[in-house]
Amino acid sequence: GNSVTQMEGPVTLSEEAFLTINCTYTATGYPSLFWYVQYPGEGLQLLLKATKADDKGSNKGFEATYRKETTSFHLEKGSVQVSDSAVYFCALSRDQAGTALIFGKGTTLSVSS
């Protein structure tokens, strides 16, 4: 079945540092890939998505590229801010019917000024 593995946290960075959060997946077929973000005390919000190989999703300075050859969807940001402190989840479609999403365990990012 489909599954997602993302790097464990917490990740602690200083403001303006470069961020990478690794995500790899196992899937049959061609799932869509997502990054969700959860700010403290809130629900999950979609950060970015990619629906086919080589697609690059981007939003709010974050980017991730759907790499079929390495089965990866790493999240990157060139210069993090304190306001980026949150939990980040990588996710993919559960199956081809799109019944639900499979989430990674989440990576906590803490950015200090």
Add this chain to the structure above:
Amino acid sequence: DADVTQTPRNRITKTGKRIMLECSQTKGHDRMYWYRQDPGLGLQLIYYSFDVKDINKGEISDGYSVSRQAQAKFSLSLESAIPNQTALYFCATSDNKGGSYNEQFFGPGTRLTVL
């Protein structure tokens, strides 16, 4: 107003009690989901519904039941709560495009504590 709302936001109950968590949405989506979040485990799917007459179990449905009262409402029940059901519960919705594209929209969550 929020598109996906959950009530209550926080609940403390005792072992053996029946409890219902409610979810409402104004997005007009056909699909609704219930997830459970535990620290370090990510989100796990409890139940999902593609329309009022279509209810399906997720990976961890044991001890839970659901009711889809209308397109906009999807309730999760714990018939006899136990302490290991203490968790953060999220409702989510998506449209019916299906296929491999399945963006979901989440409610703010309900924090449930079972003593």
